[in-house]
Amino acid sequence: GENVEQHPSTLSVQEGDSAVIKCTYSDSASNYFPWYKQELGKRPQLIIDIRSNVGEKKDQRIAVTLNKTAKHFSLHITETQPEDSAVYFCAASRTGGYNKLIFGAGTRLAVHP
Amino acid sequence: GAVVSQHPSWVICKSGTSVKIECRSLDFQATTMFWYRQFPKQSLMLMATSNEGSKATYEQGVEKDKFLINHASLTLSTLTVTSAHPEDSSFYICSARATGRNEQFFGPGTRLTVL
Secondary structure, X not given: OOOEEEEOOEEEEEOOOOEEEEEEEXXXXXXXXXXXXXXXXXXXXXXXXEEOOOOEEEEOOEEEEEEOOOOEEEEEEOOOOXXXXXXXXXXXXXXXXXXXXEEOOOEEEEXXX | OOOEEEEOOEEEXXXXXXXXXXXXXXXXXXXXXXEEEEOOOOOOEEEEEEEOOOOOEEOOOOOOOOEEEEEEEOOEEEEEEOOOOHHHOEEEEEEEEEOOXXXXXXXXXXXXXXX
């Protein structure tokens, strides 16, 4: 079945450094790729998403890149801050109808002051 | 915009009782809602896809008679955990997708503890 692999499972960086989280998906028909941030005990929050018709999207300190040929997509956070500490989930889905998101296992990011 | 509420936020019940969780999209119409459960330090596990006006689609291994889903309107879906047991204790989260859109927005979750 469809599968999304996410690496690394944990990531520790110093404040101000960059953080990169990578995901690989198996369903070549996937064309929607969101990223969620989840703080402890809270709901996942959509932070950025990308569709297959673009290769990169930026929103301030956050960027996502997509390589459809390789079926890879990545989240880049620059100038990390302690409040960026959370668990980040990537996901992939087809669009339209009742298509479901397939989630990665998550990356626990810790940003140290 | 795109606010999803969930009620209750936490519930403690005795083994054998049933618990109903509500998921509401407050400012948009959601043709499709999704129910997930999440164990500590794990990812979101999709339980079922709830479609307004039709039967829910359950993921493999999820008992439809135990986890009853009703999506009676474009803004409300309910999940009832029937005859709850301690192993059903978990964090249950719903999400909603607006008609014609790709984005899913999550509710705040319901922490269920079965004694």
